[in-house]
Amino acid sequence: QVQLVQSGAEVKKPGASVKVSCKASGYTFTSYYMHWVRQAPGQGLEWMGIINPSGGSTSYAQKLQGRVTMTRDTSTSTVYMELSSLRSEDTAVYYCARDQGGSPHYWGQGTLVTVSS
Amino acid sequence: DIQMTQSPSSLSASVGDRVTITCRASQGIRNDLGWYQQKPGKAPKRLIYAASSLQSGVPSRFSGSGSGTEFTLTISSLQPEDFATYYCLQHNSYPFTFGPGTKVDIK
Numbered sequence: 702q703v704q705l706v707q708s709g710a711e712v713k714k715p716g717a718s719v720k721v722s723c724k725a726s727g728y729t730f731t732s733y734y735m736h737w738v739r740q741a742p743g744q745g746l747e748w749m750g751i752i753n754p755s756g757g758s759t760s761y762a763q764k765l766q767g768r769v770t771m772t773r774d775t776s777t778s779t780v781y782m783e784l785s786s787l788r789s790e791d792t793a794v795y796y797c798a799r800d801q802g803g804s805p806h807y808w809g810q811g812t813l814v815t816v817s818s
Numbered sequence: 819d820i821q822m823t824q825s826p827s828s829l830s831a832s833v834g835d836r837v838t839i840t841c842r843a844s845q846g847i848r849n850d851l852g853w854y855q856q857k858p859g860k861a862p863k864r865l866i867y868a869a870s871s872l873q874s875g876v877p878s879r880f881s882g883s884g885s886g887t888e889f890t891l892t893i894s895s896l897q898p899e900d901f902a903t904y905y906c907l908q909h910n911s912y913p914f915t916f917g918p919g920t921k922v923d924i925k
Contacts, residue, residue, distance in 0.1 A: 736914075738862075746854070746862060746905050748914040760912040763819065796861055802868065804852040804909040808861035 703727040705797055705809035712815045718785040721812045723797030730778040731755040734800040737771060737782045739793040747793075751800070752780055787816045820844050820908050824917035830925040837893040839920045841906035846886045850910035853882055853891045856919075857902045865904075866891065896922070 708722040723735065737749040750761035752771040759771045770783045780797060795812045798805030821844040831837050841851065849869035854862040864873050866882035869889055879894045893900055901924055906917040 738916075745919045746856070746907075746916040748907070748916060751912070751914075762913040798861075801864075803850060804864065804867060804907055804914070805862075806864050806867075806873075808863075811861055 703799060703807040705799060705807060707795075707797060707809040707812045710813040710815070712817065713787050714818055715788055715816055717787050717816075718783060719787060719814050720781055720783040721795050721797075721814070722779050722781050723809050724777065724779045725799065726778060728799075730773075731775060735771075735773075735780045736798045736800060736805045737769075738796045738798055738805065740796070741790070741793040744793075749782070749795075754780060784814075787814075789816050792816045819913055820847060820911060820915055822906055822908055822915050822917040824904075824906060824920050826920060827918065828921040828923070830923055831896050832925045833896055833898055835896045835925075837896050837900075837922060839891045839904055839922075841884075841889045841891070841917050843887045843889075843908055843910075847908045847910035849885050850908060851882075851884070851889050852907045852909065853880075854905045854907060855900075855902045856905065862905065893922075 704726045706724045711719050731754050736751050739747050752759045754773045768785050773780045797809040799807040823842045825840050851869045853866040856862040865876050865880050870882045881892045903919045903921045905919050
């Protein structure tokens with residue numbers, strides 16, 4: 702069965718960077734794109750971007766361009782999302798979600814990132 | 819970017835009610851739309867893909883329709899476990915965009 706296991710909660714200071722991992726199992730890692738979605742406390746869902754684990758190509762939300770980097774390690778079936786220059790508005794639960802038929806279907810458990818001085 | 823709007827933003831309904839949520843896209847997206855249900859503290863769950871296809875394992879009381887710029891999610895007979903927030907997502911072009919959500923609570 703498809704499983705996505707994310708790294709644990711993080712607390713970061715403003716201006717720092719955070720790197721969240723998402724380890725996939727139960728399917729061929731390079732066959733499905735992976736999305737990243739975040740949700741600030743009490744707010745809606747925000748699509749952050751997508752990575753093709755096969756070739757590593759990415760597409761990011763415009764508002765995050767320049768601050769977000771998505772990468773993958775095919776040897777460990779893991780995708781990573783790094784967000785830099787953190788500010789308080791980046792406090793959120795971050796989800797990885799595997800694509801199925803063009804949209805996110807299988808979701809990780811979420812990783813809470815708190816940005817606080 | 820394609821903007822997604824949803825209406826209503828919230829609604830109160832009773833068990834057994836028929837509920838309809840509307841999602842509109844700022845430009846045509848064919849049928850590249852999904853509907854998601856999210857309960858507090860949980861990851862979203864996809865209910866509908868390709869605008870009208872029911873995700874395997876999802877009860878048949880959920881249905882989706884629409885194409886182009888206007889879409890609807892209908893719950894034919896609301897059950898206690900359906901009280902949640904519902905989001906649409908367009909995946910026609912990057913960046914993908916979610917609607918702002920519709921919270922369904924108990925009347």
